[in-house]
Amino acid sequence: MRKFIGIGLIFFIVSFVYMLFYGTPWGNVQAKREIVHYLENKYGEPFHVKQPRFWIMDGNFHAEASPAARPDLIFIVGTEQGEEGIQDSYLRESWRYEGHRDVAAIVTPYYKAKKIFVELYNPSPPIDNADLYAYEKYRQLDIIIDLQKTSIASKQEENMKIYQVLMAIVQQEIPIKNLSFWFKNGLFRINKTELLQLRNETELFTYWVSK
Structure with missing residues (x-):
């Protein structure tokens, strides 16, 4: 008898913890429907939405989503305390995605970067009716080319490649x-x-920082 009580108690605790973070199954289904409807109505394109996470203490939920046409573009959508209705980061992440693609296309012929970090400079406030694909109209980019596995043999040689980039x-x-x-x-x-003031590659020596 005690064994069954113990199993039941464990099941109750696990279920409680699960619902604390993920909500009830029926609540998640409804939240996902709301998210899909919100995104497709706002942006006019289909989306894939993962199972929402639900914070039962304040009733807020959020999920990872991606546009069907660009499944590797992942953003967050959901409700936030103090905010009205569903919010999403699709516009910001779309601009980052497009910026990363453009920068990578230029850098890759010259360097095999471990990673290219692209952040939007001054990414807020949001812009109504902004073009999802035209980040260059609205934001500047902060870019880091991660080449920490690559050692510099000659700054003069590196300057030639960097100048081309x-x-x-x-x-x-x-x-x-x-x-x-x-x-x-x-x-x-x-x-x-x-x-914008560069005239030739020899001027690049000025911009090296010792590590």
């Missing part, structure tokens, strides 16, 4: 605020004003 960024009018190349044994950093 920088000129491609200027030619394609990618709106950077700051750009860094983070090597294993050196850091190169330049901002928008400095980039």
Whole structure:
């Protein structure tokens, strides 16, 4: 008898903890429907939405979602305490996604970066009816090219490659605020004003920072 009581108690505790973070199954189904309806009505395209997480203490929920056309673009959608209705980060993450794609296309022919970090400079406040694909109209990018597995043999040689990357960024009018190349044994950093004033690759020595 005690064994069954113990099993029942464990089941109750596990169920309580699950519902504390994920809500009831029927509540999750309803929340997911609301999220899908909200996104498709707002943006006019289909979305994939994962199971919402539900905070039973204040009734808020959130979930990961992605547009069907760009499944690797993941953003957060849900309700927040103090905010009215459902909120989402699709616009911001779409701009980051597009910015990352453009920067990676320029950098990849020259470097095999471990990762390319792209953040929006001054990402708020939100802009109504903004173009999801035209981040360059609204925001500048802070970019870090992670090359910590790559050692610099010669700054002069690296300057030649970096200069090609920088000129491609200027030619394609990618709106950077700051750009860094983070090597294993050196850091190169330049901002928008400095980039637009560049005349040749020899000037790049100024922008190396010792590690």
